[in-house]
Amino acid sequence: MREIRCIVFEDGELIKAILAHGRRTGKALPPGQISSFEVERKPEVIARMTVTSDEGQKLIVPTAGAELAAAMIAYCIDRKVPVPANASKSIAVLDDHVALKITMTGEKAR
Template identity: 35%
Template sequence: MKELRCLVFTDQEVVRAVLDRRRRVKDTLPVGTVSRIVYHRNEGPEQEGIETRLSITDDDGAVTELALADTEVTAALVGYCMGRRIPLPVASDKMLHLINGALTLMITMNFNKAPRLVVAGAAEGAAADRMSPKRRIGR
């Protein structure tokens, strides 16, 4: 059994996520304002996924194209969600898709994996550690 979640992003959210990630990892950014964003579906066997192209216009009117790979945009959107405290499962497949022209992060969780075992004694000890020292005295 699998569960599928879809998060649909506006163009402004995609731009903000990509620019925030590039600043955080200290990648170079062209100077200017993002004037357009376009998504291209890659259909080849070598390249699969969605390519994102940002058109950046500087103060002189010159336009610079910034082509972003699928992996970079996916990482940026995951970081964007984490920054806004949107819970995302760690053990899941995350892929970009275009749905009605909007960039969508599809998250697939596989429930057929072996379950993680939790030892009863360890769980009780962990709960006791979270209690304040005053509450532990009575136990």
């Protein structure tokens, strides 16, 4: 038997998760303002932030794969949302939003 949980992120929450993860890992965004945010959903989920500097230069910062999952997991942990350490985790798209999919199998699913 398996248990599957999905934690669905609004775009604003996903941005906060990515920014906090960047600060934690020393990969903070370059100085400037986030001027746009988009999520490419196929074939892989990629979150792209466009940062516009004070001089008007634009830089696109993509986040995907394990780095995006780590940002989402840390965001959940920071907000006291339970994320079982030994569960399988992946990124999915549900109802046009990015979600953290948590799968527990066997005895762990009880």
